[in-house]
Amino acid sequence: MVSFPDISADLKSAMPELRGRVLANEPLGPLTWFRVGGPAQVLFTPVDEDDLAYFLAHLPADIPVYVIGVGSNLIVRDGGVEGVVIRLSPRGFGTIVAEGDTVRAGTAALDKRVAEAAAAANIGGLEFYFGIPGSIGGALRMNAGANGGETKDVLVEARGVTRAGETVTFTNAEMGFVYRSHGVDPSIIFTSALYRGTLMEPEKIRARMNEVQQHRETAQPIREKTGGSTFKNPPGHSSWKLVDAAGMRGFRVGGAQVSEMHCNFLINTGDATAADIETLGETVRDRVKAHSGIELQWEIKRIGVAG
16 A cells, blocks of 8 residues: 655644645545546645635645646556645535626536536537536646637636745736647646636527537547546547557557547556556557657646556
């Protein structure tokens, strides 16, 4: 059983006004869609943005910090994560408010729920979120997109907290969005986002959301233990086609397998380790590079140390 030195008591004593929950050597596997990985040395769940800012302002600068959302696009390695892992809860960071043609959402809100809230307010333009199995924090971090839409198309501004505990706001332009990434300091922890859509007839919005859902159900292994799209699409190519052409459909390493349904999805068939999944991904990258000369880039985030 992997474990780290317990620093939780020291952190708590240095932060007498802290309100959030601090847990030592807390398993992270159950918090990820792959259901694999070791523990966090410290898992902190802040009550709200002020609590998060207070924690970061008093956290020693030499302690690493990682943020996880719903764990849908994440591999936690088997050796766990040294330092502090921060998990924003729906209770503290999951509020969604639609007003006029705008939607403000906390970063723990599920993308799908934001799309639903927009639709309920007759706000179109966010339907693509209905098909993304993550939270708004990850959507900001990755410029998440699907079915012809991307976060950059509808975001007005994003709010976050710096590693020093200061609150900051970024306009769409300041986010520096590119394909599946952004230009903001990676230490920023996003806490909320403001979107602007277009007022539309509810029937049109619902029809579009139904199309998105049907595509997911027929083309993606959404009922498996998976991390979503594994690799970014190279310019002019589809990753799944490159993986398929390299003969990797259904390929296995231990308990990890390339999905038979969609070649850009890796799945935990039941007993995979994080090492199995990551090794499978690297094997796929090697085979694709050998077959097509194209080097696939990971879209799934990987954190922690090997077991």
